Amino acid sequence: xxxxxxxxxxxxxxxxxxxxxxxxxxxxxxxxxxxxxxxxxxxxxxxxxxxxxxxxxxxxxxxxxxxxxxxxxxxxxxxxxxxxxxxxxxxxxxxxxxxxxxxxxxxxxxxxxxxxxxxxxxxxxxxxxxxxxxxxxxxxxxxxxxxxxxxxxxxxxxxxxxxxxxxxxxxxxxxxxxxxxxxxxxxxxxxxxxxxxxxxxxxxxxxxxxxxxxxxxxxxxxxxxxxxxxxxxxxxxxxxxxxxxxxxxxxxxxxxxxxxxxxxxxxxxxxxxxxxxxxxxxxxxxxxxxxxxxxxxxxxxxxxxxxxxxxxxxxxxxxxxxxxxxxxxxxxxxxxxxxxxxxxxxxxxxxxxxxxxxxxxxxxxxxxxxxxxxxxxxxxxxxxxxxxxxxxxxxxxxxxxxxxxxxxxxxxxxxxxxxxxxxxxxxxxxxxxxxxxxxxxxxxxxxxxxxxxxxxxxxxxxxxxxxxxxxxxxxxxxxxxxxxxxxxxxxxxxxxxxxxxxxxxxxxxxxxxxxxxxxxxxxxxxxxxxxxxxxxxxxxxxxxxxxxxxxxxxxxxxxxxxxxxxxxxxxxxxxxxxxxxxxxxxxxxxxxxxxxxxxxxxxxxxxxxxxxxxxxxxxxxxxxxxxxxxxxxxxxxxxxxxxxxxxxxxxxxxxxxxxxxxxxxxxxxxxxxxxxxxxxxxxxxxxxxxxxxxxxxxxxxxxxxxxxxxxxxxxxxxxxxxxxxxxxxxxxxxxxxxxxxxxxxxxxxxxxxxxxxxxxxxxxxxxxxxxxxxxxxxxxxxxxxxxxxxxxxxxxxxxxxxxxxxxxxxxxxxxxxxxxxxxxxxxxxxxxxxxxxxxxxxxxxxxxxxxxxxxxxxxxxxxxxxxxxxxxxxxxxxxxxxxxxxxxxxxxx
Numbered sequence: 001x002x003x004x005x006x007x008x009x010x011x012x013x014x015x016x017x018x019x020x021x022x023x024x025x026x027x028x029x030x031x032x033x034x035x036x037x038x039x040x041x042x043x044x045x046x047x048x049x050x051x052x053x054x055x056x057x058x059x060x061x062x063x064x065x066x067x068x069x070x071x072x073x074x075x076x077x078x079x080x081x082x083x084x085x086x087x088x089x090x091x092x093x094x095x096x097x098x099x100x101x102x103x104x105x106x107x108x109x110x111x112x113x114x115x116x117x118x119x120x121x122x123x124x125x126x127x128x129x130x131x132x133x134x135x136x137x138x139x140x141x142x143x144x145x146x147x148x149x150x151x152x153x154x155x156x157x158x159x160x161x162x163x164x165x166x167x168x169x170x171x172x173x174x175x176x177x178x179x180x181x182x183x184x185x186x187x188x189x190x191x192x193x194x195x196x197x198x199x200x201x202x203x204x205x206x207x208x209x210x211x212x213x214x215x216x217x218x219x220x221x222x223x224x225x226x227x228x229x230x231x232x233x234x235x236x237x238x239x240x241x242x243x244x245x246x247x248x249x250x251x252x253x254x255x256x257x258x259x260x261x262x263x264x265x266x267x268x269x270x271x272x273x274x275x276x277x278x279x280x281x282x283x284x285x286x287x288x289x290x291x292x293x294x295x296x297x298x299x300x301x302x303x304x305x306x307x308x309x310x311x312x313x314x315x316x317x318x319x320x321x322x323x324x325x326x327x328x329x330x331x332x333x334x335x336x337x338x339x340x341x342x343x344x345x346x347x348x349x350x351x352x353x354x355x356x357x358x359x360x361x362x363x364x365x366x367x368x369x370x371x372x373x374x375x376x377x378x379x380x381x382x383x384x385x386x387x388x389x390x391x392x393x394x395x396x397x398x399x400x401x402x403x404x405x406x407x408x409x410x411x412x413x414x415x416x417x418x419x420x421x422x423x424x425x426x427x428x429x430x431x432x433x434x435x436x437x438x439x440x441x442x443x444x445x446x447x448x449x450x451x452x453x454x455x456x457x458x459x460x461x462x463x464x465x466x467x468x469x470x471x472x473x474x475x476x477x478x479x480x481x482x483x484x485x486x487x488x489x490x491x492x493x494x495x496x497x498x499x500x501x502x503x504x505x506x507x508x509x510x511x512x513x514x515x516x517x518x519x520x521x522x523x524x525x526x527x528x529x530x531x532x533x534x535x536x537x538x539x540x541x542x543x544x545x546x547x548x549x550x551x552x553x554x555x556x557x558x559x560x561x562x563x564x565x566x567x568x569x570x571x572x573x574x575x576x577x578x579x580x581x582x583x584x585x586x587x588x589x590x591x592x593x594x595x596x597x598x599x600x601x602x603x604x605x606x607x608x609x610x611x612x613x614x615x616x617x618x619x620x621x622x623x624x625x626x627x628x629x630x631x632x633x634x635x636x637x638x639x640x641x642x643x644x645x646x647x648x649x650x651x652x653x654x655x656x657x658x659x660x661x662x663x664x665x666x667x668x669x670x671x672x673x674x675x676x677x678x679x680x681x682x683x684x685x686x687x688x689x690x691x692x693x694x695x696x697x698x699x700x701x702x703x704x705x706x707x708x709x710x711x712x713x714x715x716x717x718x719x720x721x722x723x724x725x726x727x728x729x730x731x732x733x734x735x736x737x738x739x740x741x742x743x744x745x746x747x748x749x750x751x752x753x754x755x756x757x758x759x760x761x762x763x764x765x766x767x768x769x770x771x772x773x774x775x776x777x778x779x780x781x782x783x784x785x786x787x788x789x790x791x792x793x794x795x796x797x798x799x800x801x802x803x804x805x806x807x808x809x810x811x812x813x814x815x816x817x818x819x820x821x822x823x824x825x826x827x828x829x830x831x832x833x834x835x836x837x838x839x840x841x842x843x844x845x846x847x848x849x850x851x852x853x854x855x856x857x858x859x860x861x862x863x864x865x866x867x868x869x870x871x872x873x874x875x876x877x878x879x880x881x882x883x884x885x886x887x888x889x890x891x892x893x
Contacts, residue, residue, distance in 0.1 A: 024103030075107030111138035169201035169233035198286035201235035216408030303406035391538035469501025494526030504547025512556035538575035548584030562606035600639025634663035635672030648683035667698025684713035702737030732758030
């Protein structure tokens with residue numbers, strides 16, 4: 001019998017564990033609600049207790065019949081904790097779980113105390129207390145007046161206050177004491193809010209007036225209005241309302257006089273009345289405004305006229321052309337620029353006679369409105385009376401402008417020298433050679449025809465008077481054969497005026513003896529101004545020409561050599577005016593055994609000693625002639641010039657050289673050698689609208705000027721060189737060569753020429769400023785800077801370009817500045833700002849100052865230059881094409 005078993009297994013279904021969650025909502029300042037959510041499909045969950053937790057407090061049981069928790073503190077954190085159980089009937093017994101939810105009651109808002117409707121006067125402060133109390137929890141305790149931390153008085157009312165009998169312009173505090181409870185468990189809070197007030201100062205307006213010296217203004221000026229007040233509290237002035245516009249005080253205001261500055265450009269032209277309506281005083285913290293009563297004292301009147309720009313004083317003849325020489329039929333016309341609508345009432349002059357010295361003339365001359373002619377372009381002409389024949393110093397002392405009751409005096413100082421031939425001067429006709437030897441009596445000499453001096457060994461005599469060449473020519477002037485007296489010219493010395501004359505066919509061949517150490521003087525018209533006593537002779541030469549059939553050759557000499565196409569030399573007391581002159585003559589000096597810095601040969605003036613800035617005027621002169629020397633200076637216009645005054649400024653303009661200039665020493669297109677008498681002097685030379693187009697070769701060569709040393713300053717503006725500069729020394733340059741200037745200023749100038757040795761614009765200077773200038777020329781040599789060779793001192797090169805390439809490259813070559821020496825002087829530095837070079841046009845020249853490189857496409861854009869500050873009225877930017885020679889070019893006016 002067999003026994004067997006079979007089994008069957010079965011698993012009962014499990015119960016699902018329930019879940020419970022709790023959340024808080026609907027918070028108020030004292031309550032919130034909580035919500036319980038459960039999932040319990042088998043109905044086995046049972047809540048055992050619900051508790052409220054708060055900080056360290058003991059837990060509080062909550063009534064399960066309501067979900068609202070109330071009577072709570074504000075702005076506090078509370079937690080609802082729920083404990084629940086369930087049994088899954090799985091043999092593991094009862095499970096106990098907890099869930100929590102937190103809630104923060106809303107806070108109560110602290111009250112804010114304010115003061116409304118406050119009124120402040122010189123002796124009282126009043127106002128109303130206002131409380132922004134959203135939860136109605138504030139209680140005002142007291143309102144007190146406090147001064148310097150001490151209570152002065154309490155207000156009888158907590159709703160408003162009125163404190164009187166106070167000191168003027170004094171800071172007080174209104175202190176409001178109040179308390180409140182935020183129901184946040186921190187108890188009652190007591191606060192003191194302080195509000196500062198300043199009583200008004202005692203201010204009394206006295207008068208409004210114009211503080212300037214006149215009541216006639218130009219539209220580029222500023223009117224200063226003076227407000228006078230009685231201000232015993234010394235309250236600072238802040239602003240004033242003039243013609244309904246608020247103006248802040250000027251820095252020079254005091255507590256009794258307030259000053260307001262009003263630019264005339266903001267007002268408009270014509271008669272303007274200024275009315276003061278308000279004054280504000282105090283500080284940024286406490287200020288108060290006073291109304292000014294409308295009466296005769298709170299207004300004042302001024303006249304605003306167009307700006308007067310008195311520039312260079314120009315004297316013209318009756319043909320309107322500029323000149324310094326006037327004959328008996330000319331009227332002297334003074335021109336200056338001004339704005340349209342200017343009403344000139346009179347012009348006062350100071351006039352004094354230079355020659356004849358015996359001439360007695362009242363030096364105060366007034367030209368009234370009858371002599372004033374207004375022009376449509378805004379300029380005016382002033383008809384100036386003629387005097388006796390001679391040289392006169394003329395200076396404008398004042399210009400009187402009038403418009404109704406308004407008057408303005410412009411004080412001006414621009415002395416010039418003019419030469420006048422009066423109507424009653426005896427006229428002498430010059431027709432033959434012998435007449436030229438008798439022109440020394442101060443008369444009016446008129447050339448009636450050409451004069452041929454062929455076959456005459458000319459022995460010049462002195463000239464004194466007025467010589468009008470009337471466009472005729474003196475021909476074939478040749479020197480006599482006397483090698484012991486090397487002084488030659490059409491005239492020996494010259495005093496007076498020469499105009500409208502041509503001298504052509506000059507043939508001079510002077511050879512000195514071996515031991516000749518005297519002065520060699522040559523001038524195509526006058527060998528020198530000065531006589532034996534160097535007494536200060538005036539000489540005017542205007543619109544004259546030396547013809548191209550002229551050759552001057554001088555050999556030898558150990559003394560001073562002064563050779564000029566027109567004038568050999570002038571001394572420091574002389575008055576020399578050279579205008580509108582053209583030289584075509586060739587001048588050669590040979591002597592390899594002699595050197596002297598002040599000895600010079602030039603196309604216009606050989607040598608000048610200058611003591612007074614208005615005694616030498618050389619403008620609008622041109623040299624086409626070849627100038628060649630050995631070991632002395634050669635130049636196209638002025639050979640050498642020595643300045644002998646401490647405050648001298650010599651301006652030159654419109655000087656041009658087209659001739660070839662060569663020397664074994666200094667060579668230049670315009671001024672060969674400039675210097676000071678000694679290191680004590682500190683003077684300067686200005687050159688503007690000048691240019692060189694002739695090849696310059698020399699030991700030290702430049703296109704415009706060479707500087708000789710000491711503390712001479714040089715100012716070059718709107719000048720150019722377009723020819724090769726073949727220098728031997730690195731002190732050669734396209735514009736300014738030579739040894740160290742004390743100050744060098746170069747602006748809006750350019751070099752186009754090839755520089756064999758030296759730098760593009762300047763060689764060396766102690767203090768240098770170079771701005772808005774360009775070098776286009778190729779550079780070669782041992783010490784080469786694209787713009788400047790050497791510089792010591794405080795210097796700046798700004799918005800300047802080197803667009804030239806380097807030829808024979810050396811290690812010392814630099815795209816801008818070759819060398820900088822501080823000389824161990826503290827604080828010295830050099831600034832190079834916004835300077836550029838063409839990166840593919842400079843080879844590998846060093847660039848130690850880190851200037852910017854640019855592309856050719858950059859410099860073919862006008863914007864590139866104008867962004868650097870180049871002025872379109874000075875530079876021409878049309879059709880820029882660098883690779884085809886279309887450059888940014890100067891405009892010479």
